[in-house]
Amino acid sequence: LWELIIVGAGPAGLNAALYAARKGIEVLLLTEDLGGQVIDTNGIDNYIGKRETNGSQLINDFWEHIQQYDIATIVGEKANEIKAMQGEHRVISNNNREYKARTIIIASGAQKRHLGMKQEYVLTGRGVHYCAVCDGYLYAGRPVAVVGGGNSGLEASLDLAKMDCDVSLIEIQNELMGDQYLQEQIEKNDNIRVYKGTQVKKIKGEEKLESVVIKDNKTAEEKELSIDALFIEIGLVANSDFLNGMVGTNERKEIIINENNETDVEGIWAAGDVTNIKDKQIIIAAAEGAKAALRVNEYLK
Ligand code: FAD
Structure with missing residues (x-):
């Protein structure tokens, strides 16, 4: 005892x-x-x-x-x-x-926190990541997406943009949630495209990540983004x-x-x-x- x-x-x-x-x-x-x-x-x-x-x-x-x-x-x-x-x-x-x-x-x-999708688990470490600070450098100069518009998502997007990545930032709410100062940096950055009011519907790829399907919550319009990495930064x-x-x-x-x-x-x-x-x-x-x-x-x- x-x-x-x-x-x-x-x-x-x-x-x-x-x-x-x-x-x-x-x-x-x-x-x-x-x-x-x-x-x-x-x-x-x-x-x-x-x-x-x-x-x-x-x-x-x-x-x-x-x-x-x-x-x-x-x-x-x-x-x-x-x-x-x-x-x-x-x-x-x-x-x-x-x-x-x-x-x-x-x-x-x-x-x-995970999104809870099957391919997310299958592809973890093979395109799906949870720490841009740790793994972002593997994708320098390549198309990537970040999920989450809080401070960690905004910081991840800015870090990746600095590495010349083409960044899609996906936020489920209609507004970004992170600090105003970071939001301003994001708006100014040509390497970052922001999708607000949008969620990830599907993660695609078998051996490695190939794309994600995102859906606009208002219009229900879906769009497929071909990306090499998805950084999930949702807390x-x-x-x-x-x-x-x-x-x-x-x-x-x-x-x-x-x-x-x-x-x-x-x-x-x-x-x-x-x-x-x-x-x-x-x-x-x-x-x-x-x-x-x-x-x-x-x-x-
Ligand atoms: P954790 O560090 O999460 O440790 C939990 C431990 O419990 C681990 O050893 C784990 O293996 C073990 N464990 C979990 N479940 C079980 C189980 N069922 N059975 C047995 N063992 C289990 N803070 C700062 O102050 N400065 C920073 O610069 C900073 N940067 C950060 C960067 C990142 C990317 C992250 C993710 C966090 C950062 N933080 C930073 C926050 C800081 O790391 C945490 O606040 C701190 O580590 C919390 O300590 P903890 O001991 O409570 O938990």
Whole structure:
């Protein structure tokens, strides 16, 4: 029986592990991967004390730090289910192993939201991408489309246009949603064509992406765009499906926590992007992880 199991090893889970271990708590860190969303991040310049770094470097620094403590870690195993059982909660993994703990911190973060179309999954990495910052350079000078007119979609479109891509920007609402400053840049850019009030109806291609069919919501007119890459930038969704409603979540699937990181189940805390904390940032997730571990420490005492 562990005193604490932490699910997830992004900034929230890693910092929770550090704080828990420093309090002498017997902790098991169970995670699908090491680093979470940070691994996909190129330049990071808003983590205090690190004027300029990148995702893998920052995670490496976190990892080296926590390795100074006694933290049992299982990487590559996913929590498939958590069963709340007073004083002896269970975490059941995708390998059908069962781990018992007095307390749990859920720090399973978030992932890019998908459109939910079959060919989207088939062609992921073969034309369909979720991070223009990471993969855009593969398509320099080629025709591409971006789905999503929020800040990330607008930034992705501008980055791709800078790489001489011919960019079609597709937004389901009648207006772009991102910052005014970015919208102005988009309007001025000859490499970007904007389709507002338009949605993706079909993604085509077998071995690699060939085109997308888009539909104007008002006129119902359809149009096929021949493109080499589709960047889906429609926000994030909390990784909370595996909990199956075991703790309370909001309409965005984020776990609802109070200022002590408590969920509505005794002995289960949550931290970072998986929660309803508004700001999704590395330093905030890390701090939330620390807070959760300190509250767990008080509880265990
Ligand atoms: P995550 O980083 O999402 O980590 C979640 C962890 O949980 C992962 O290890 C994952 O494998 C694991 N996990 C998930 N489900 C399970 C499960 N069922 N069982 C076991 N393990 C599981 N923030 C900044 O401050 N500055 C930036 O410059 C910045 N740039 C960004 C760029 C991109 C492209 C993205 C996507 C995000 C960026 N962010 C940035 C946001 C920042 O990365 C997140 O706020 C932060 O990573 C959240 O940390 P987290 O620990 O809550 O979750």
